[in-house]
Amino acid sequence: MKRPLTLIVGLLSGLAVLVAMFVAPRGGSVLAVVLNWVIVVASVALLVAIASLVLTHLRFIVKGRKGFLLSIVLVLSFIATLALGLLLGVDDPFFLGFVGAIIRPIETALLGLVALVMMSAAMKIFRERGWSVLTVSFGVSAIIFLILGLGFLQNLKIPVLNEAIRFVEALPMIGARGLLIGIGIGLLMMAFRVLFGMEGSGND
Amino acid sequence: MSPSELFALIIGVALTVMIFSYILGDRLFFGIATHILIGVSAAFLALVVIQKVLLPYLISPLADHTNAGFLLTLVPLALSILLVLMLFRRGTQAGAIPLAFLGGALAALAIVGVTRGTLAPQILSMIGRFEPGQLMHGAEPQWGVILEALMILLGVISVLFVFHHRGQLKAGNVDRPVFLEGVGSIGQIFIGITFGALFVGLFSSALVALISSLSDIIRFISLWF
Amino acid sequence: MTEDHSELNLCPKCGMENLPMATRCVHCGAEMESLFTISGQAQRSDEESEESLSDIIEEIRNDPSLKTPAEVAPIPEIPPADQIDESVLNSQELPDWLAKVRERAQEEEDSIGDLASGTIAMDAARSEEASTGVEGEFNAWINRIREKSQQENSIRARQLPTDSEDPGQVPDWLQRIRALRPQSEEEITHEVKTNPDYVDEMPPEWTDETLEELRREALAEDLEQATEPLPPASTIDEEETFPSEHQTEEPGELVEEEPELIEEDFHNIPDEEEEIPEAIPEEDPAPLSEAEEETPADVVVEETLETEEIEAAEEEPDFQAEEVPEEAGQDLPQQDDVQSEEAEYKEAPVEPETSEMPKQIEPVTSLAEEESELPPEEQDEEPEEAEQPTDSAAVPPDLLLLRDQQDRASLLASLIEEEGRVTAGKQAIRKPSGRAGRLAVTLLLLIGLIVSILIGPAAMPADTPKSMPALALSDQIQTLAENDQVLVVLDYQAAASRELEALAAPLLAQLHSQGTQLEFLTTQPSGLFLAQSLLAQAGLPEDTRVDYLPGSYLGMISSAANSTISPVGDGVVKNLHSFQLVLLVSDSSDNVRGWLEQIAPWIEPLNFAAVTTQMEAPVLLPYFDSGQLVGYAAGIADGNLGSQVAFSYRAYRVGLLLMLVMLLLGMISKGEADAIRREEERVE
Structure with a gap:
């Protein structure tokens, strides 16, 4: 259970947003102020998290913990980027190019690794999960969409086939809509629980 | 190719190869690359937050005492100080208040957003398919449209039923009539179809990324031959 | 005995x-x-x-x-x-x-x-x-x-x-x-x-x-x-x-x-x-x-x-x-003998x-x-x-x-x-077999892709039919007149930049050629450096301004609620009402949903469209069906990515084919294993 103060703060901020949104546009000013506060506090929370990350790795280096060489890499890259950014400014094209030249290939390669992992995982899916309505429909759907992704069928340009393809392509909408509504309801329940201090951050 | 482009290509290829070394079981170069990514991303994020958020939103209003927003800025300042205290062992409890503030505001936004932006439009869209104007063309019923509307309705309900069934399973209550099991199976079919499409979509996106990375490596190698 | x-x-x-x-x-x-x-x-x-x-x-x-x-x-x-x-x-x-x-x-x-x-x-x-x-x-x-x-x-x-x-x-x-x-x-x-x-x-x-x-x-x-x-x-x-x-x-x-x-x-x-x-x-x-x-x-x-x-x-x-018959006769020993023999044994x-x-x-x-x-x-x-x-x-x-x-x-x-x-010993030996299999599959895909890339570009037919949402997006763009304002929101990470840039760049070029006024906003810090590449691919001026929107759509709500208080976007993007279309270039359906949930209700007549990755497309389908999105482009076909010279469409097809084979092999191997198991059970 939360402490009374945190409970009150959470409830007040939530109620302020709710009331402001329901009485909009008259409550627009209140909403704008509260949301600006949220943006600032969230940004500071992000900075705190970054500081905590760097401090943790510094601690690893000082203690010489296993893998501290990687911590050194992290801290050095952090300091270098920070120094360059402070020197040139965030909007400087060279600085942006430098950051982009590092982040882009790494993230792209990491996403590329996902393809490789999925490829090896594809064979295991049915062995691990067995046969069920869900796995069979999943497998059939995946195969059909892979075939559609190849583009051979579309390029045949047969009207009936194209209609069938459009129908098949629209099928995921049904499941996705059900999932969205289900997730929405769950999110709603969760939001109420957070609002009334039954769950979420700030628990003591 | 300009020197800066060549330099970027060399760095990119080197980092890409380091990431792909994971395939061969390497952990060192993969670890170096990922730690570089974390370090650079964290520093860039910190710089952007400081220069694009804290300076205009927090520091600038505080610098001008005559500004009307000065007093309003004191609240996020106080909350921010409490958050910073979390970095110290004795101040971890202090962070609960700003986090509660964030949680409350975001929860309220979610309530309004989900209700107005997802639940209401999606349900209304589903119901809207049964409007007489859509189902009938003059005096003739549009059987295709009717079937489609029914299928969507049944599919969504059955998918929601799968959610409900999972909740029941967690609660330990699994006694259900046979026809409800059938409805649940229909829901699983639709979920499976959606997951299949998502799986292919994810693979497709990852494949594009992989081809791009490989293309860069090949392009780099071709520069020397 | x-x-x-x-x-x-x-x-x-x-x-x-x-x-x-x-x-x-x-x-x-x-x-x-x-x-x-x-x-x-x-x-x-x-x-x-x-x-x-x-x-x-x-x-x-x-x-x-x-x-x-x-x-x-x-x-x-x-x-x-x-x-x-x-x-x-x-x-x-x-x-x-x-x-x-x-x-x-x-x-x-x-x-x-x-x-x-x-x-x-x-x-x-x-x-x-x-x-x-x-x-x-x-x-x-x-x-x-x-x-x-x-x-x-x-x-x-x-x-x-x-x-x-x-x-x-x-x-x-x-x-x-x-x-x-x-x-x-x-x-x-x-x-x-x-x-x-x-x-x-x-x-x-x-x-x-x-x-x-x-x-x-x-x-x-x-x-x-x-x-x-x-x-x-x-x-x-x-x-x-x-x-x-x-x-x-x-x-x-x-x-x-x-x-x-x-x-x-x-x-x-x-x-x-x-x-x-x-x-x-x-x-x-x-x-x-x-x-x-x-x-x-x-x-x-x-x-x-x-x-x-x-x-x-x-x-x-x-x-x-x-031995059995012999020992059968020995089956009736006396307990005393047992005890005596036990004693002998102890000694x-x-x-x-x-x-x-x-x-x-x-x-x-x-x-x-x-x-x-x-x-x-x-x-x-x-x-x-x-x-x-x-x-x-x-x-x-x-x-x-x-x-x-x-x-x-x-x-x-x-x-x-x-x-x-x-069980370390056991794991140590099990691992190589699993890893060897994974490595083989991985190398198969890599070799297939590399060979396909080396063979040369194979362009996708330009007239390949697009999906319904992509066609709707094209229609929506066609309706825009000169000097209409379009807000382009860059909301993606570097990982998806290749795919999204390839999809979005042709659309931006088309919008630019139609004479629409494009305003760029990024909700992700990474958008600041990713925008350069996108603008270059779309043929837009290098000095095109890209504003950073802190707090993503939260900042936009704040702006929509009271633009006089909000310092969002340095004054460039303050009033969403002036835009005819908001084009969300995003790699996350959650962020698109956030815009549709939080911003759209505030500004009713505003049209939202999206350019997203193939993996997010199924989640956006319901929003397209409900009319919250006027259209979206996702995937290779929708963006005619395959027709671009820089992209190897052949390699893409090879990758999809290999995945198809792997899925089928997985199904077949599972079916075979089940058949063997059933046969064994039947024999038992």
């Missing part, structure tokens, strides 16, 4: 009980041969089986233990569950715990497994049969065996020393299990559950924990069964009879032969880890027959022979022959357990070495044992294993061996 009649087989025709070695039903004469498999031995010819059958039946009928059960004190190791049930029912009142075990085992089919469910089936079949004739005699005889074994088990379990083993290696529960395990190396046939050994050991209060322990014990017994070579009849008889106290004092020599089989067949746990648990003094909870009591030296001889015999069994299916020059431990850690010694360690008395006996005829038909029932039992035991052995042990 100690025939273990615990493993009886039901005639497929009349359903009556038969001895395991019987190839024809003793009641109706029906063929039963297919039911039997002798572990490690080839099947005998029909003539031999027939020949021995009459001998066995005659032997059973002449068995004094069957005729005069009151005088008998034979010791089967672990009578099977069905017999236990019968005996308990017949001889004494059913204990509470046993009732619970049965009840729970009947309810939880998964928990008892196929092995035990087979036993339950036998129970059910037997309950319908009348116990008459030889069968009745059998039951009465077994009941007495069981009563006695239960009593003695409990006594020995309590006497188990606890200080003779490394507690760090073997947990308490495993010690107890092994202590209760009746001469695990010698067990041949037994059942998984309702073991009589537990009768006295079970706590009065039946809990899940104790039930689990019972299951583990049963599994452990299966392990023993699986790893057990088929010794000659006399060997088994003698092994079964040596007292547990003796084992406690000298376990090392007993286990030396055993680990070899375990290691080879079931796992790769290092020797140290393998043998230490085996060195735990194993209590023999089975009742002792005085006639079967032998010195430990004898036992060691028999154990030593086992390794020879399991190899010989492959070549000599007729091994272990006339025997055996090495203490502590000295045995290092020996166990060493690799399994050769047979010759083991024999050399044996006392002269044992070595003298060995030739006699080795000369025993090897007629499998004469093998007593306790030496027989059904094939399915052997298979299941092999499977379970690997599980039970991991219990309470360090």
Whole structure:
């Protein structure tokens, strides 16, 4: 259970947003102020998290913990980027190019690794999960969409086939809509629980 | 190719190869690359937050005492100080208040957003398919449209039923009539179809990324031959 | 002789009980041969089986233990569950715990497994049969065996020393299990559950924990069964009879032969880890027959022979022959003899357990070495044992294993061996095979893609049909007039930049060519450097301004609610009402949803469109269907990405084809595995 103060703060901020949104546009000013506060506090929370990350790795280096060489890499890259950014400014094209030249290939390669992992995982899916309505429909759907992704069928340009393809392509909408509504309801329940201090951050 | 482009290509290829070394079981170069990514991303994020958020939103209003927003800025300042205290062992409890503030505001936004932006439009869209104007063309019923509307309705309900069934399973209550099991199976079919499409979509996106990375490596190698 | 009649087989025709070695039903004469498999031995010819059958039946009928059960004190190791049930029912009142075990085992089919469910089936079949004739005699005889074994088990379990083993290696529960395990190396046939050994050991209060322990014990017994070579009849008889106290004092020599089989067949746990648990003094909870009591030296001889015999069994299916009739006459020993022999054994020059431990850690010694360690008395006996005829038909029932039992035991052995042990060795060997497979698949994809890229670009046909949302987006863009304002929100990470830029750049170029006013906003910090690349690909001026929107759509709500307070976007993007279209270039359907949920309700007439990755497209479909999105482009076809020279469409197709093959292979392999499993079940 939360402490009374945190409970009150959470409830007040939530109620302020709710009331402001329901009485909009008259409550627009209140909403704008509260949301600006949220943006600032969230940004500071992000900075705190970054500081905590760097401090943790510094601690690893000082203690010489296993893998501290990687911590050194992290801290050095952090300091270098920070120094360059402070020197040139965030909007400087060279600085942006430098950051982009590092982040882009790494993230792209990491996403590329996902393809490789999925490829090896594809064979295991049915062995691990067995046969069920869900796995069979999943497998059939995946195969059909892979075939559609190849583009051979579309390029045949047969009207009936194209209609069938459009129908098949629209099928995921049904499941996705059900999932969205289900997730929405769950999110709603969760939001109420957070609002009334039954769950979420700030628990003591 | 300009020197800066060549330099970027060399760095990119080197980092890409380091990431792909994971395939061969390497952990060192993969670890170096990922730690570089974390370090650079964290520093860039910190710089952007400081220069694009804290300076205009927090520091600038505080610098001008005559500004009307000065007093309003004191609240996020106080909350921010409490958050910073979390970095110290004795101040971890202090962070609960700003986090509660964030949680409350975001929860309220979610309530309004989900209700107005997802639940209401999606349900209304589903119901809207049964409007007489859509189902009938003059005096003739549009059987295709009717079937489609029914299928969507049944599919969504059955998918929601799968959610409900999972909740029941967690609660330990699994006694259900046979026809409800059938409805649940229909829901699983639709979920499976959606997951299949998502799986292919994810693979497709990852494949594009992989081809791009490989293309860069090949392009780099071709520069020397 | 100690025939273990615990493993009886039901005639497929009349359903009556038969001895395991019987190839024809003793009641109706029906063929039963297919039911039997002798572990490690080839099947005998029909003539031999027939020949021995009459001998066995005659032997059973002449068995004094069957005729005069009151005088008998034979010791089967672990009578099977069905017999236990019968005996308990017949001889004494059913204990509470046993009732619970049965009840729970009947309810939880998964928990008892196929092995035990087979036993339950036998129970059910037997309950319908009348116990008459030889069968009745059998039951009465077994009941007495069981009563006695239960009593003695409990006594020995309590006497188990606890200080003779490394507690760090073997947990308490495993010690107890092994202590209760009746001469695990010698067990041949037994059942998984309702073991009589537990009768006295079970706590009065039946809990899940104790039930689990019972299951583990049963599994452990299966392990023993699986790893057990088929010794000659006399060997088994003698092994079964040596007292547990003796084992406690000298376990090392007993286990030396055993680990070899375990290691080879079931796992790769290092020797140290393998043998230490085996060195735990194993209590023999089975009742002792005085006639079967032998010195430990004898036992060691028999154990030593086992390794020879399991190899010989492959070549000599007729091994272990006339020993059975001989030993049948020895089945009525006196308890006094047992005690005297126990005393002799205690005085025997055996090495203490502590000295045995290092020996166990060493690799399994050769047979010759083991024999050399044996006392002269044992070595003298060995030739006699080795000369025993090897007629499998004469093998007593306790030496027989059904094939399915052997298979299941092999499977379970690997599980039970991991219990309470360090499994690093096993994982270390398993890994390479999995990794090799993954590596092969990965390299296959990589090679396919590289070759495809090297062959050269293969453009996708430009007139490839687009999806419905993409067509709607194209229509929406076509409707925009000159000087219409379009807000482009860059909301993606670097990982998806290649795909999204390829999709968005042609659209932006088209919008620019139509004379629309484009305003750029990024909600992600990474958008600041990613925008450069996008603008360059779209052919837009390099000095195009890209504003950072902190807090993503939260900042936009703030701006929409009261633009005078919000410092969003440095004043560039303050009023969304002036835009005809908001184009969300995003790699996250959640962020798109956030815009649709949080911003759209504030500004009703505003149109939202999206450019997103293929993986997010299905989630955006409902929003397109509901009209919240006027259209979106996702994937290769929608953006005509395949027609771009920089992108290898052939490689993309190759990747999809390989994934298709992998999925199909996965399905086929699973189907094949299921078919094999079904076939095995059908055979069983």
